[in-house]
Amino acid sequence: MYRDVSACSTYNYGDALYWDERYIQEANCGSFDWYQRYSALRPFVRKYIPTSARVLMVGCGNALMSEDMVKDGYEDIMNIDISSVAIDMMRRKYEQVPQMKYMKMDVRDMSFFPDDSFHSVIDKGTLDSLMCGNNAPISAVNMLGEVSRLLKPGGVYLLVMLTLMSITYGDPTVRIPHLNRSVYSWKIELYIIPRPGFQKPADSASSAKSFLEPVPITEKGQLPADYVLEDPDSHFIYICKKTGEPIDLSNKSPYSLSL
Numbered sequence: 001m002y003r004d005v006s007a008c009s010t011y012n013y014g015d016a017l018y019w020d021e022r023y024i025q026e027a028n029c030g031s032f033d034w035y036q037r038y039s040a041l042r043p044f045v046r047k048y049i050p051t052s053a054r055v056l057m058v059g060c061g062n063a064l065m066s067e068d069m070v071k072d073g074y075e076d077i078m079n080i081d082i083s084s085v086a087i088d089m090m091r092r093k094y095e096q097v098p099q100m101k102y103m104k105m106d107v108r109d110m111s112f113f114p115d116d117s118f119h120s121v122i123d124k125g126t127l128d129s130l131m132c133g134n135n136a137p138i139s140a141v142n143m144l145g146e147v148s149r150l151l152k153p154g155g156v157y158l159l160v161m162l163t164l165m166s167i168t169y170g171d172p173t174v175r176i177p178h179l180n181r182s183v184y185s186w187k188i189e190l191y192i193i194p195r196p197g198f199q200k201p202a203d204s205a206s207s208a209k210s211f212l213e214p215v216p217i218t219e220k221g222q223l224p225a226d227y228v229l230e231d232p233d234s235h236f237i238y239i240c241k242k243t244g245e246p247i248d249l250s251n252k253s254p255y256s257l258s259l
C-alpha cells in the first residue's frame with residue numbers, strides 16, 4: 001500500500017506511457033491502492049462527502065478505493081485515468097456495478113464534463129504524479145483549474161498527498177500556494193495521518209494527538225511552530241471546499257469524524 005512517489009527522477013509518473021506499461025506488467029498482481037486504503041480515509045470521506053453525492057475519482061488507477069466506497073453506500077462514482085490499460089481493466093472488472101463508471105481522460109482536460117458536474121472530486125496520488133512530470137507547474141494549474149470548474153459550489157476536493165518533509169516533496173509550503181489561488185475560491189483544511197504501519201518510536205515524547213483534528217495552517221501553508229510531525233513521511237489530506245451556496249443533498253449524513 002505504501003509506495004513512494006519521491007522517486008520522480010527514476011520513474012516518469014507524469015507520463016501516460018509509463019502508466020500503461022506499468023499496468024500491463026502488473027496485470028496479474030491484482031489491485032493496488034497508493035498511500036492509504038479507504039478504511040483509513042473513511043472518516044474524512046464520510047464527513048465531507050454525502051453518499052448521494054456525484055463523485056469524480058481522478059487518476060483512479062486499479063485501486064479498490066471506489067469499490068470500497070460503493071460497498072459503504074456511495075451511489076455514483078465516475079472514475080477517470082489517463083491510462084487506457086487501467087481503464088479497460090477496471091471497466092471489465094466492474095461492468096456489473098452500475099454505481100461505478102470508467103473513462104479514459106486526462107485530468108488536465110476534462111472538457112467532456114460541463115461546469116459544476118460533481119459534488120466531490122477525490123485525488124489520491126494523481127496531483128503528486130503530475131508534479132513529477134514535464135511542465136509540472138503548468139500541469140498542476142491545468143488540473144486544478146479543471147477540478148475547480150467541475151466542482152459545484154459547496155463541493156469538496158479531497159486530495160491525498162505524500163509528504164516527504166526531508167526533501168520538501170509534499171511540504172505544505174510548496175503545495176498550498178498551488179491550492180490557494182483565489183480563482184479557485186477554496187477554503188482549505190489540512191489533516192495529517194501517518195503512513196500505514198508507522199510505529200511511533202517507543203521513546204517518543206510527543207503528546208497523543210488525534211489525527212481526526214484539522215491542523216491549522218497559515219495562508220502560506222506553514223504548520224504551527226510547535227507542531228511535531230511524528231512520521232516525516234506522513235500523508236497529508238487537503239480538504240478544499242469550494243465556497244458559494246452549498247447544494248442540498250437530501251440524505252446529507254450527520255456523520256462526524258470517528259473511527
Ligand SMILES: C[S@@+](CC[C@H](N)C(=O)[O-])C[C@H]1O[C@@H](n2cnc3c(N)ncnc32)[C@H](O)[C@@H]1O
Pocket residue numbers: 013014015019032033034035058059060061062063065080081082083086105106107108123124125126129130
Ligand atoms: C500514484 S497513482 C494513484 C492511483 C490511485 N488513485 C490510487 O490511489 O491507488 C497515479 C494515477 O494517476 C494516473 N494519472 C497520471 N497522470 C494523469 C493524468 N494527466 N490524467 C489522469 N490520470 C493520470 C496514473 O495513470 C495513475 O493511475
